[in-house]
Amino acid sequence: MWTQRLMWIAWPAFMVAGILEMLVFAMVDPQDLHWFGQPLTLSREGVYTLAFFVFWIITMVASAMTTLLSMSPFELNRCPVPAHARPDDCHKVTPCP
Template sequence: MKHIIWVLWPAFIAAGIAEIVFFTAIDPQQLYLLGQPVELPAMATYSIGFLMFWLICAGSSLMTWFMLPHEVKSALERYAGGRDDLARPKRTR
């Protein structure tokens, strides 16, 4: 499960940034797909755009994971070890 998070979380952040930059410069009502204007509501265009950016960024993160040397992957596995959450230590009650 950690491997999936290690790939999808950076892709999610990068897709958010890419969408902000893209839709700051381009109005969704002015987009064309295969020569035809996109006639979706703006919110649907933003949502589809985000999912497409996320898919592209996830592919990039996945390629990076596949290209990592085995030693680096092993070190990540050892560091992550038995910890379920690397962001903060578990609470004790």
């Protein structure tokens, strides 16, 4: 189940990061970028790579938030420990068989 959710997060974020990369660098030359008034010392490929991973991480966070907010109350409140091994103060419901 968690592997499927991870793919729901990572794959769309990967696709959007690729599209953002193309859109941004169609209009911006990496050699013209400055960081705190100083030109970047990275090569063009380095800027492309770094920007892709930044875009990917940002869109993964957005996808993860969407996935978290789409979880049902049952999924959030169930106790992952079997009923016989649960502490006495754990009153969460068990998952349906």
